[in-house]
Amino acid sequence: MNKTRKKSRKKSFYTYLIIILIIAFLAFLFSFRAYYHYSVWKSQHDYFNNPNTKIQAWMTVDMVSRGFNIPRAEIIKELNVTEPLNPHMNLDRFCTQYNKNCTILLDRLNNLIGR
Secondary structure, three states, rough: OHHHHHHHHHHHHHHHHHHHHHHHHHHHHHHHHHHHHHHHHHHHHHHHHOOOOOOOOOEEEHHHHHHHOOOOOHHHHHOOOOOOOOOOOOOHHHHHHOOOOHHHHEEEEHHOOOO
């Protein structure tokens, strides 16, 4: 009877150890993702606080619309797209998906800023 008690204690110890390690790993993973998303947000926020910002390929349609006060309909008109556009798609991915020249597209969008 004493041996079975020791075996069950060992099993429960390893079970608790595995559960604690899984929780620690998930906490680390969550912390890492939170820090990564914060650093991306901070770099984008700092970019828009600089003077003379220009539209770049890493920006999304929503970001361009909000950051440069350009109506979304006008941006979509410049993109020359008839089907619904994902507003969270960055311009670089848009260029590759629709076979557009990104340099020309960015120049046209940057010309919208002055209007």
